[in-house]
Amino acid sequence: MKVTEEINSEIIEYLLYAERDAHEVLKITNEYPELNIEQAYKIQKGLLEKRIKENNTEKVGIKLGLTSKAKQEMMGVNEPIYGDLHADMREESDQPISCSDLIHPKIEPEIAFFIEEDIVGSNISEDDILKATKYIAPALEIIDSRYKDFKFTLVDVVADNCSSSKFLVGEKTLLNEEIDLGNIQMSMDKNEVTVQTGVSSAVLGHPLTAMAWAANLLIENGGGFKKGDIVLSGAITEAVTVEPGDTISAEFDYIGAIKASFS
Numbered sequence: 675m676k677v678t679e680e681i682n683s684e685i686i687e688y689l690l691y692a693e694r695d696a697h698e699v700l701k702i703t704n705e706y707p708e709l710n711i712e713q714a715y716k717i718q719k720g721l722l723e724k725r726i727k728e729n730n731t732e733k734v735g736i737k738l739g740l741t742s743k744a745k746q747e748m749m750g751v752n753e754p755i756y757g758d759l760h761a762d763m764r765e766e767s768d769q770p771i772s773c774s775d776l777i778h779p780k781i782e783p784e785i786a787f788f789i790e791e792d793i794v795g796s797n798i799s800e801d802d803i804l805k806a807t808k809y810i811a812p813a814l815e816i817i818d819s820r821y822k823d824f825k826f827t828l829v830d831v832v833a834d835n836c837s838s839s840k841f842l843v844g845e846k847t848l849l850n851e852e853i854d855l856g857n858i859q860m861s862m863d864k865n866e867v868t869v870q871t872g873v874s875s876a877v878l879g880h881p882l883t884a885m886a887w888a889a890n891l892l893i894e895n896g897g898g899f900k901k902g903d904i905v906l907s908g909a910i911t912e913a914v915t916v917e918p919g920d921t922i923s924a925e926f927d928y929i930g931a932i933k934a935s936f937s
């Protein structure tokens with residue numbers, strides 16, 4: 675289908691309003707079933723530009739999504755997706771996150787990469803990612819799909835900036851040869867009860883595989899990982915629902931732990 679400027683703006687406003695007002699909306703493919711992925715990324719781009727202006731914020735990084743086989747199978751897709759992280763999405767562990775600003779938040783444990791130099795060129799490899807990364811850190815991502823019941827198609831979720839809502843990043847660890855990046859065990863507790871355990875190989879076999887995939891697609895689409903970017907490399911386990919009063923903590927081999935609390 676042809677996505678006119680008018681349809682584009684209408685969808686962008688619809689999704690931004692849902693976020694601003696913290697209420698769920700029907701997925702956009704109900705009304706526009708023929709939208710394709712390329713068009714969804716264009717909508718996402720417009721949405722992010724508008725969100726930056728409206729919230730007087732800036733881009734600080736990128737998140738990868740659907741990088742785990744479990745999630746891909748759940749959605750019936752075989753490729754990951756990406757969206758942007760903005761400064762106003764970042765939260766700190768010592769400040770509770772208010773659920774009243776959110777629709778139906780869920781939390782996921784991830785590994786954050788700190789990009790130290792622009793990654794440019796073509797055929798970006800895992801080695802190129804490794805060379806451009808100085809630090810990694812434990813991270814928690816709060817996803818909050820704007821769609822009713824957290825149900826959507828790939829096109830819907832891409833337009834909705836891949837359900838991005840908030841994120842927390844823990845203390846950085848220098849990426850060194852002793853860290854077995856593809857085999858970082860993680861355990862996540864909710865209110866001191868373990869609710870998820872996993873290993874970093876759940877992310878496309880190895881987080882660097884996901885990172886290289888994303889770098890290539892981003893470059894193809896006119897973007898890329900830039901110096902200073904924080905990149906969340908994708909959920910290691912399924913997302914866990916959170917409510918006011920919950921405390922979540924995730925502990926990772928090699929890189930330590932991170933906490934988030936909700937009010």
Ligand code: OOG
Binds near residue numbers: 782
């Ligand atoms: C889409 C985003 C998932 C991940 O790491 O897999 C995601 C969703 O499930 O809402 O961020």
